[in-house]
Amino acid sequence: MRTGIATVCLSGTLKEKMQACAIAGFDGIEIFEQDLVTSPLSPEDVRKMAADLGLTLDLYQPFRDFDGVTEDLLAANLRLGMDTILVCSNVATATIDDDGLRARQLAALAELAGDHGVKVAYEALAWGKYVNDYEHAHRLVEMVDHPNLGTCLDSFHILSRDWDTAPIEDFNPDKIFFVQVADAPKLSMDVLSWSRHYRVFPGEGQFELAKFMGHVVRAGYTGPVSLEVFNDVFRQSDVERTAVDAMRSLIWLEEQSAKWLDANAASVSNGRAGNGGAGAKAAGRRRYPMELATLPQVAEPAGFNFAEVKAADTAALETVLGQLGFEFNGRHRTKDVQLWTMGHARVIINEQAPAAGDSAGSPAPAIAALGFDVDSPVIASARAQQLKAPVVPRKSQANEEVFQGFAAPDSTEIFVCQGSPDGTAAWINEFGETREFGAGLEVPSGSRNAVIDHVNLAQPWQHFDEAVLFYTSALALEPQPYAEVASPSGLVRSQVMQTSDRAVRLVLNLAPLLQQDGTRHKTYQEHIAFAVDDLVATARASRDRGLDFLQIPANYYEDLDARFGLDPDFLATLQDLNLLYDRDADGEFLHFYTATVGSVFFEMVERRGSYDGYGAPNAPVRHAVQYDHLHQLTK
């Protein structure tokens, strides 16, 4: 698949955009007129720079109705060395709805373009005045039947209108001059604003893009597949990083399209799309004019292998984990890390070197890394690297397990580890057997099966969509519909990513802006939640050990009573232990939170029945109490 991207997707100058596209590995770019007009580079400079960078110049977008396309414009196109110009269906100047007239105008344009050696790709805008359906645009192209006139298929304009994409298969591939792809969240708003501000890269929204691409591939199209994503956030973000995010989305789309084709091989029609299709099916593999690259295949992770927190002063973390009932499993024999375990839940405390000089600069406790159980760490790591995840080096001595790691967009380090059926991890033998803290403590029976239930990470506003695609593509997690939770600092957007069996649940929170400071949000608190069999017992034991619980206000329990009419003894127990409660048709959820250490706190949960949520109705209480506590500290 030939990959491309429109310059309008990215921030920066035309030169910066082109360099970032080359670094990210794109084959070609589409140039928007405005990027050229505002650039100090002449068209010839742009042409040479593209050649030097190994980028093809695939399409020029003047953003005009086709009666505004002049000889000057076509000449400029040629100076860039481009042979294709995009012309959109009329939104304003057209006054007559007459396909015959439109065909004559398009024919004249194609003739003019032909005189200059330029091809015209005609596209139906979703909000076109008369032509807003891609099949209509294609019919006009067929009517004109000129070698310099074809159509451009843009997934946004097609899928935002819910048009059926199957008819694409029957298009003559010679008449498809260009394919543009964009994803989008499903929003109920006017389609023009939706298109201009909220498009995202494939895999970051809710459109069925693999299916769209499947039909395009079956039609026999072999040209560029180019991203055209108007997004207010991407236009403000670091250009090189966004270009990598964009490239990742096409690599992922390529794989997903191939999978869709495999899964839907039976439905291949006998028409043009069958070139290779039917025969390939018989041979057990597909073959289409467009080659689709594949990635190393991974299943969803089987669970969390560990969570890692880091701190210069680890005392407070050690205390809280001990109070929760974690056992100290000693220090690593060669690294400055500690292992703490409770049942199958493993927490590594990474002892950071204090900052030289004053202690204020020393790293406060924060979530640093997550380990996931996978079938093959090597394959999973290879897949992530092909998806352009930066490798995280972690030194290992001989006879120690090698950790394959890469960095997530929020800078959390992700390690893919060898899972084992019994839930153990071979690397724990690298830790000493000392049990200094917690030795002799009674481990409550309800904690013996403890596991990491979920991890909640804050995401910077400019990298939220990137994170969703990253965890989707590199770790095979599935994004769920997002929720918005009220907090005293603003609404928090909460995006759950999980495996189908819920063995891994990751919650990405887009924090209010004033709680963000650059790439990671030290003022926004993140947490690790552990599931136990008996939360009440765990809470009692933790209280006996002196745990500092997050204090839940009395009003909460009155409201709980009004909402659920709980047994008075049970309600009293909840209130006594600062436990929170939720219930739905599938089951019940009990949980409590610890006070915060640095930017980290911990949660203990018990899931009863098939309860599948996170106690979302309780989140505002948690946010309010944490906010209050933080403000009292900083006053």
Added chain:
Amino acid sequence: MRTGIATVCLSGTLKEKMQACAIAGFDGIEIFEQDLVTSPLSPEDVRKMAADLGLTLDLYQPFRDFDGVTEDLLAANLRLGMDTILVCSNVATATIDDDGLRARQLAALAELAGDHGVKVAYEALAWGKYVNDYEHAHRLVEMVDHPNLGTCLDSFHILSRDWDTAPIEDFNPDKIFFVQVADAPKLSMDVLSWSRHYRVFPGEGQFELAKFMGHVVRAGYTGPVSLEVFNDVFRQSDVERTAVDAMRSLIWLEEQSAKWLDANAASVSNGRAGNGGAGAKAAGRRRYPMELATLPQVAEPAGFNFAEVKAADTAALETVLGQLGFEFNGRHRTKDVQLWTMGHARVIINEQAPAAGDSAGSPAPAIAALGFDVDSPVIASARAQQLKAPVVPRKSQANEEVFQGFAAPDSTEIFVCQGSPDGTAAWINEFGETREFGAGLEVPSGSRNAVIDHVNLAQPWQHFDEAVLFYTSALALEPQPYAEVASPSGLVRSQVMQTSDRAVRLVLNLAPLLQQDGTRHKTYQEHIAFAVDDLVATARASRDRGLDFLQIPANYYEDLDARFGLDPDFLATLQDLNLLYDRDADGEFLHFYTATVGSVFFEMVERRGSYDGYGAPNAPVRHAVQYDHLHQLTK
């Protein structure tokens, strides 16, 4: 008018919200259930705190369909000492569209509420399943005819659906239990999302709120007028500041409602609304049960009196102004400021003390203050202060003009000055006659009538709406529809505020987030534009004096030619002098920009014919060149 505000409008804890409301001067508040449930304060604590703060507790909002209202909830209401609960029309649980059934349910609810001494205000939500029209809700209230059941009128639910508000006048005021007001920009999106995220305070959106309130007043309503504004930005902003913004919006709405009533006195019906209406009209003044306070009246400003820039090192500013053709009019006799003039355009350079120690902390050149010509500075200043603008002290010696000043939301200091018909200003005599720089320079004839054409200020994201209301209410500027301009750092939202005669034009720019750093945006450039009669002559003279023009790329002129087909000599002149050009049906616009000094640059413009814009098509070129320049500097 009794003023109120819902706690959901503000950030922070319930306690912080209540304190901020009291400081801002509200009479009462509406409490949202979630704010109480998440608070460590008991209902009795809240009741006492409200009394101590002088706030009434006007309404409790449990956010439930009315079949969810229980005795527990009504009891909680009483513990707060509130007598009114809001119940909204059903959006989900209702399955039968039957007014008879609904009336029986509402009657039962009113009876239950009556037993607890609580009144129920029933409101039609804009997205109610069957009841989504305020007249429908009112009909149900009339059907039930119970003393404990009335209706709540919410301007958003009414105006978002474009319902006619005139029928409100015929409502029995005893059946209107509550009035909520919110403004909003007109957006084409689903009304629920619009309501939950994009409401703004009155005067910050596009709803006809004065008319709505006029009808409410004529109906004879005397209860609280309470803000209920769900806004993602306000929920993240400083609570005390937002509360002041909110209070300002009600003060302004009160005045606008009185004006609407005056202007529409003739159309008063003879019904209930006439109590006082007809008689008052005969007596030349209105009188209604609700008293509407007025503000000191001001006309729109007659022009800019001056613009002030500040810097620790003023050399670069002096050089640029001199090169543009400004004359140095000496230093002030008692203050560390310089006066520079060109025709009627006056620029003050405020010499800031350098920061102690290293020079890096010294203030870079920035726009500091704007002076406006008004009829009466004392009245204008009194109005601004009643609108809660903070006073800016500026010391004056005897015999010096006293500057009445107050601070705008973006921290720009606004001074209201005595205008004079001939465009002079008395205070210039406080400056020495020395003309050190520019003495002997030829002032080109085209500059003799120079005036400040417009000033462009950057606004922090969390105070943009506040700024629009501020300049509307305190300075009588009129907001125009906003534009979005592409820049390499993201889209820039550009909001023009101007007088009807265009003597004052102020452009508020909401800069991309990454260019913002706290309250003022040092990386986002602001500018002052001057209008002259002959831009080409001004540009030539400036070039002769060595001005560093913003360099416009050659591609721009090719595009200009393609778009407008300009005379080749004229085009060559434009390109030679780095001039930009725009044209519309009303006239032409020529302009150029200087290089940036600190965070300030200057623009010179010439308006030909009745051209009324700002060369918006050229703004992306300006942004791109400035961005490129800034990046080269910081590399």
